[in-house]
Amino acid sequence: MVELAIDAAQEAGAYLRDNIGNIQHIERKGGEATNLVTEIDKQSEQIILRKIRQHYPDHDFLGEESGAHKISSPYRWIVDPLDGTVNYAHGVPIFAVSIAVEYNNELLLGVIYDPMRDELFTAERGKGAFLNGVRISVSRTSTLLESLLVTGFPYDVRKELDYHLRPFNEFLVKGQAIRRLGSAALDLAYVACGRFDGFWEGKLNPWDMAAGVLLVVEAGGRWTDYNGNSTTIYTPQMLATNGIIHDEMVNVLRTCFEDNHRS
Secondary structure (H helix, E strand, C coil), X not given: XXXXXXXXXXXXHHHHHHHCCCCCCEEEHHHCCCCEEEHHHHHHHHHHHHHHHHHCCCCEEEECCCEEECCCCCEXXXXXXXXXXXXXXXXXXXXXXXXXXXXXXXXXEEEEEECCCCEEEEEECCCEEEECCEECCCCCXXXXXXXXXXXXCCCCHHHHHHHHHHHHHHHHHHCCEEECCCCHHHHHHHHHCCCCCEEEECCCCHHHHHHHHHHHHHCCCEEECCCCCCCCCCCCXXXXXXXXXXXXXXXXXXXXXXXXXXX
């Protein structure tokens, strides 16, 4: 399954790389002007789905574009064929393909492929995390003040602007700096390999984070909800860090939401 996931991610990634700048049609999902989908997203997912069906026709599938294909299998493939669609639609070369596999709701493997940099992130449960075949680990940054953080905002951010901006404002002054790549999969991969020290986001989907959270855990990091509790990829709120600064970030998030509740 790992070899198949890698092969599928690389083939879909090559398709994305070859077609950047060639989008013919853009749709807007759910009535949100910023929630885009293109024919490129859909074709990338079909490339991946066809490969999976050839080898594992009895496995379940959950894709961002085609939704759930349930065959009542304990195995589920979770796919984001183009994580970073808004970037892609604007010709910004920051996007990735993300593929994960669950067995009875437990993550088994994760693959994230960045075709523009030819960076392949892989992880298997209990076997570590790797970048282009070389083992990776989270950073050793010891304080929030020294940390480079990353985050993202949901497509409907305008509906709950303060909810999302209050943590951003707090981390902006309590950390070293904040970045926003526009791809949750790459955000998590970069935490796993030590480029970022922490990542938080409030409204993610399973396909946004399935492969990435396994990478973080297998690279020695930590993944919870905003309160520091164990969570799943089916809960949209998540925090992933190098583990060392995790409690500091949890404390900031708790304070933000206590303030939101009081207000």
